[in-house]
Amino acid sequence: GAGVSQSPSNKVTEKGKDVELRCDPISGHTALYWYRQSLGQGLEFLIYFQGNSAPDKSGLPSDRFSAERTGGSVSTLTIQRTQQEDSAVYLCASSLAGTSASDTQYFGPGTRLTVL
């Protein structure tokens, strides 16, 4: 079946502009995660959605970052007033339930964001 898809694959923007990154999780997966990976760094958790529960936003680095998940499926990560330090690969993952420590996460290919 189809995996996690993300769009766009690459995004170049100017400092101060807003950007929206999209994630389509695997059908039927109730949990959705956003991570980011800066150059040469490990993956950093940003936000987690589980069903209709309030999202866990504990990883968002600033209030310029926000995310929505509509209808329990597609998610959009929005970065307002982008800064150069926001340049990174933004990765989305989904899992079947998200409530078990054994749950497997399936990652998308990522969106490479470059802020000039």
Next chain:
Amino acid sequence: DAKTTQPNSMESNEEEPVHLPCNHSTISGTDYIHWYRQLPSQGPEYVIHGLTSNVNNRMASLAIAEDRKSSTLILHRATLRDAAVYYCILSKRQAGTALIFGKGTTLSVSS
């Protein structure tokens, strides 16, 4: 959060077995041990996970120490396509199971 320790890098030759170690001395009784890998320019990919017993799947084997303070990911016959960063991760038990990635082990495979 329980922490894992892995070597920064390892090298292997094609068709040889590879043993990737991971120390997790502060693991709690109900933490699962997950392994993911990240090939160049791709998102992470699930490899295997376990709790107490050794596990095998089509990609690899996971050997877990009896005291659970360490584990070893075993690739039985390395191929060039196995060159990647391998992450050993302990799952959080709080609500939401976001993965906490460390720096992982960069595996190089030579022909």
